[in-house]
Amino acid sequence: AQTVTQSQPEMSVQEAETVTLSCTYDTSESDYYLFWYKQPPSRQMILVIRQEAYKQQNATENRFSVNFQKAAKSFSLKISDSQLGDAAMYFCAYRTELGAGSYQLTFGKGTKLSVIP
Amino acid sequence: NAGVTQTPKFQVLKTGQSMTLQCAQDMNHEYMSWYRQDPGMGLRLIHYSVGAGITDQGEVPNGYNVSRSTTEDFPLRLLSAAPSQTSVYFCASSPSTASYGYTFGSGTRLTVV
Numbered sequence: 505a506q507t508v509t510q511s512q513p514e515m516s517v518q519e520a521e522t523v524t525l526s527c528t529y530d531t532s533e534s535d536y537y538l539f540w541y542k543q544p545p546s547r548q549m550i551l552v553i554r555q556e557a558y559k560q561q562n563a564t565e566n567r568f569s570v571n572f573q574k575a576a577k578s579f580s581l582k583i584s585d586s587q588l589g590d591a592a593m594y595f596c597a598y599r600t601e602l603g604a605g606s607y608q609l610t611f612g613k614g615t616k617l618s619v620i621p
Numbered sequence: 622n623a624g625v626t627q628t629p630k631f632q633v634l635k636t637g638q639s640m641t642l643q644c645a646q647d648m649n650h651e652y653m654s655w656y657r658q659d660p661g662m663g664l665r666l667i668h669y670s671v672g673a674g675i676t677d678q679g680e681v682p683n684g685y686n687v688s689r690s691t692t693e694d695f696p697l698r699l700l701s702a703a704p705s706q707t708s709v710y711f712c713a714s715s716p717s718t719a720s721y722g723y724t725f726g727s728g729t730r731l732t733v734v
Binding site: 513537539541547548549551554556595597599602604605606607608609611612613614 | 662717
């Protein structure tokens with residue numbers, strides 16, 4: 505079974521600085537999808553960024569980008585110019601095949617990011 | 622607005638009571654699932670469904686029951702509430718490919734006293 509590991513339970517960053525959240529996963533598949541979700545104090549789960557494994561180019565969404573290292577099975581999230589609104593729990597997720605054309609996401613345990621003014 | 626609607630947002634139950642958490646989506650998604658979120662434990666899958674009439678257990682199914690009679694609805698039943706079921710519950714849905722991730726409901730904070 506695929507597993508997703510986020511090795512940093514908590515992290516902090518100074519406002520306007522850059523922070524990188526780590527995620528590693530275990531898989532034998534060659535084509536798959538990876539995701540980062542943000543959960544602010546409001547509790548809502550928000551999709552931040554998505555990466556297709558067969559694409560070599562790292563995904564970016566404004567201040568959020570990923571460093572996707574397929575051979576190392578690593579999928580880290582970089583947040584540039586951190587803002588107070590970036591303070592949240594961040595979850596890494598991997599798309600797992602259930603069979604018969606159905607898939608589900610496997611989540612890491614999350615990293616709580618604090619932003620220091 | 623299209624999305625996943627979860628009700629209620631908050632609930633307090635007494636030990637032994639039963640209740641149903643409602644989840645409805647209007648995006649014609651085949652896949653629906655229920656998670657519970659506890660501090661330090663991440664999101665743990667309770668039950669899921671790949672289509673109407675089809676359900677299966679996830680990682681932590683004990684004490685919960687589900688059914689999927691329509692594509693839109695996927696209720697979660699707590700049969701006899703226990704303090705260990707105090708948690709935040711999320712419903713999520715996606716097309717069967719899940720290639721764009723899940724759409725989540727806003728969550729239900731359940732406290733069992």
